[in-house]
Amino acid sequence: MNGPVSDELPFWKTKRLGDMTRAEWESLCDGCGRCCLLKLEDEDTGEIYATDVACRLLDEGTCRCTDYENRQAVIPSCVKLTPQRLDELSWLPPSCAYRRLQEGADLPWWHPLVSGTAESVHLAGMSVRGRTVREADVPEEDLEDRIVDWPLCLGPD
Numbered sequence: 001m002n003g004p005v006s007d008e009l010p011f012w013k014t015k016r017l018g019d020m021t022r023a024e025w026e027s028l029c030d031g032c033g034r035c036c037l038l039k040l041e042d043e044d045t046g047e048i049y050a051t052d053v054a055c056r057l058l059d060e061g062t063c064r065c066t067d068y069e070n071r072q073a074v075i076p077s078c079v080k081l082t083p084q085r086l087d088e089l090s091w092l093p094p095s096c097a098y099r100r101l102q103e104g105a106d107l108p109w110w111h112p113l114v115s116g117t118a119e120s121v122h123l124a125g126m127s128v129r130g131r132t133v134r135e136a137d138v139p140e141e142d143l144e145d146r147i148v149d150w151p152l153c154l155g156p157d
Helices: 022-028 067-076 097-102 140-147
Strands: 038-041 050-054
Touching: 038 140, 050 140
Parallel strands: none
Antiparallel strands: 038 050
16 A cells, blocks of 8 residues: 555645745746856847856756855846746746746646656756856857757646
């Protein structure tokens, strides 16, 4: 016989984003690192383009910020995600848990809250692990040459 089965739904299925505790909100981040890629904005159209250039604070192995608590002081352009700001952050990848839940979708099988392991996001190929270059290695004038479309792909559900 397997362990006890709970009929209780997980918090992300019962709470609105704005009603979550800080710990619940933070746990929604799947650790993919896609939002930590440098982006370029077309000045004429406002369109946002992702690059494969990782923020200097991104740990390329874990795909987590190396100074999360101080990231906005170190990188003033780093965006703090809040439920109130989600509507204005159209550059979030469609795989992002915050975006998915806001749009009424569920978390995918590879999300750590569903799978029970932080490695699942990497094993599913949804993270930036092994796909980025360091910010220090790319001159600013070469960023346009680093535009990629894979960060904006949904991935396996």
